[in-house]
Amino acid sequence: MRKLQNKVALILGGTSGIGLASAKLFLEEGAKVILTGRKQRKIDAASKCLSGDFEIYQADITDFESTKKAIEKGVAQFGHLDIFYQVAGKATPILFNQATPKVYESEIKTDLIAPIVALWNAKQYLNPHASIIFTSTTFSTRPAPTMSAYGAAKAGLVQFAKSIALEYAEQKIRVNVLSPGSTETPIFDELGLPEDQIKGFKDFFRMVTPLKSLGQPEDLAKAALFLASDDSKHITGITIDVDGGLNQSWHLVPEA
Numbered sequence: 001m002r003k004l005q006n007k008v009a010l011i012l013g014g015t016s017g018i019g020l021a022s023a024k025l026f027l028e029e030g031a032k033v034i035l036t037g038r039k040q041r042k043i044d045a046a047s048k049c050l051s052g053d054f055e056i057y058q059a060d061i062t063d064f065e066s067t068k069k070a071i072e073k074g075v076a077q078f079g080h081l082d083i084f085y086q087v088a089g090k091a092t093p094i095l096f097n098q099a100t101p102k103v104y105e106s107e108i109k110t111d112l113i114a115p116i117v118a119l120w121n122a123k124q125y126l127n128p129h130a131s132i133i134f135t136s137t138t139f140s141t142r143p144a145p146t147m148s149a150y151g152a153a154k155a156g157l158v159q160f161a162k163s164i165a166l167e168y169a170e171q172k173i174r175v176n177v178l179s180p181g182s183t184e185t186p187i188f189d190e191l192g193l194p195e196d197q198i199k200g201f202k203d204f205f206r207m208v209t210p211l212k213s214l215g216q217p218e219d220l221a222k223a224a225l226f227l228a229s230d231d232s233k234h235i236t237g238i239t240i241d242v243d244g245g246l247n248q249s250w251h252l253v254p255e256a
């Protein structure tokens, strides 16, 4: 029996990187999958490379109404939700002294408020024994220069997840967090930095990661599958670091 047979998964931010790899694996494991993303080009590409029972909707997670509508359309199609999985997020590396309050507002809206609002709008469709998964980052536990906005927002998300895990326990709904270390996805291209600087980031993270490699989206997808499936039915309120040991390393200090 496939691990997600008869389950319906909502993946917010599923058209690229970790979300797309997870969507592929979830479909292979028998899930029906509802995906969201913003850019039409990525939606078209994802539609072509996925196979199985899925629906993709264009919805920005920070546009609460459009995400709510996407959730409603997906549920109208598939009936209910067994897996709520937030992947959509953004990183804005910037020094505090160079940032404006707007940078913080924007980070906190995307990486903390929007996932909470999305869950708020999805919660009525969750089946008993559902699995809720949020995506954080090593920077939620390990401080680094330029990462105060991103790290603060994601740390808030982790604490939110752990708190509601206790509230949902009575209903046997589980809430867990995936915390990727540096992972080879198109997120680096979204930073708008020159190629050599991106290469520099990747080289740096390869060097400071104890396993001396970057993560692959599939590494996260496999951990997401574990949290989504009944294999983790006695696990709630935890964070799984899929980071090659980065969260245990003493050297996480990227150049400002």
Ligand SMILES: NC(=O)c1ccc[n+]([C@@H]2O[C@H](COP(=O)([O-])OP(=O)(O)OC[C@H]3O[C@@H](n4cnc5c(N)ncnc54)[C@H](OP(=O)(O)O)[C@@H]3O)[C@@H](O)[C@H]2O)c1
Pocket (backbone or CB within 6 Å): 012, 013, 014, 015, 016, 017, 018, 019, 036, 037, 038, 039, 040, 042, 043, 059, 060, 061, 062, 087, 088, 089, 090, 091, 110, 135, 136, 137, 138, 179, 180, 181, 182, 183, 184, 185, 186, 187, 188, 190
């Ligand atoms: N890659 C890493 O090194 C790394 C490390 C630590 C944590 N993370 C976390 O992992 C998550 C996924 O990252 P990734 O590396 O897989 O990134 P990615 O390849 O850029 O994929 C992000 C996905 O989310 C969608 N998305 C982004 N912003 C969105 C928004 N506002 N509303 C709806 N969809 C949105 C993207 O599509 P559109 O662009 O079309 O919206 C895409 O489908 C993020 O939460 C990130 O913070 C990543």
